[in-house]
Amino acid sequence: MANSVRVSGLVAATLALSVAGASANERYSATDIREDIIGKRIYLATPFGGEFPLNYRPNGVVDGSGEALGLGRFAKPDDKGRWWIRGNRLCQQFTSWYKGAPMCFELIRTGERTLKWIRDNGQTGTARIGNNI
Template sequence: MSLSFSFGTAAFAAGMTEAEIREKIIGHTIYLEAPMGGEFPLNYRTSGVVDGDGKALGIGKLIQPSDTGKWWIADDKLCQQFNTWYKGAKMCFDLTATGADKVKWVRDNGESGVARIGN
């Protein structure tokens, strides 16, 4: 089973650069708005590890509730690959800042959404 948060498709202003991604995203917890309500936290650690935990959303009934993987930046896109989620597929995201602590994201498959930048 795969974990997917789909929010439709949208056109965005200029995306974030690698430097902006490193400044605003890396070392922070990013909270994806979940379609069923609540937020889904992803931690982009400075070590290159990304981890997420959906226990608070109750997704453990659908998929493994937490996972760890790796992140990297390529062509001004934030990329990630989890060990189990998405069957270990690599994916990249165009990010656009929409405020001091908000970003819009568009995944390379066209899915899009919004997220809040935490500490």
Template sequence: MRVTSIVSGIFVVLAGSSSLAQSLAGDALSEAIAGRTVYLATPLGGEFPLNYRKDGVVDGSGDAVGLGRFMQPKDSGRWWVDGAKLCQKWRTWYDGKAFCFTVASLGGDKIAWVRDDGLKGTARIAK
């Protein structure tokens, strides 16, 4: 449980104004994510990279933000799109629980996300 709280805390960054945000869903969401690295913004200004491979595998590394002190710094899992939501399930992070997110484009390479438990943040997608 402590690991989940620590990782959740790292991702807590309030999303910017979403009045101009365009929701991504279905094929548009898959195309925006597949084969790309998503860099989650962290509260202290760092970025947490998640590599969404085209084969449905997602790889994450918390090395850059110092997660090794609190938990396993790297993990892999599965990702998929379920209608209007991006879902992922890690092998060890979050105790292997699946989470889903709504994702909205903020323009350019920026996105806002809201996890199904209400946690939200921003990220950039590397092309």
């Protein structure tokens, strides 16, 4: 009996570790993007330590504001556009940011509420998944 309890505990611990390990560094699927990103505020980490919020609304609109980061001195601080999913990538196009050019991102889960993004031009960064909007 004691051996079966020990084995059961070992199996449970191994399963817990494998499930936790599977969630880190896993590429997002289209379903994952719909479940984990859409309807949420996503905070992009900036090189100078702040966070830039983007809202991925369920109706296909994405909007953001860089006012808290002082973007108004360099560019239009607020913009909105649209998002869509192509394959397993999240795509977006803003009205004026990035000169209105469409771009797509591969997303890689790095933690329960964190991710790495890789833009179609090779640029990379990190983000934090916030609350529902």
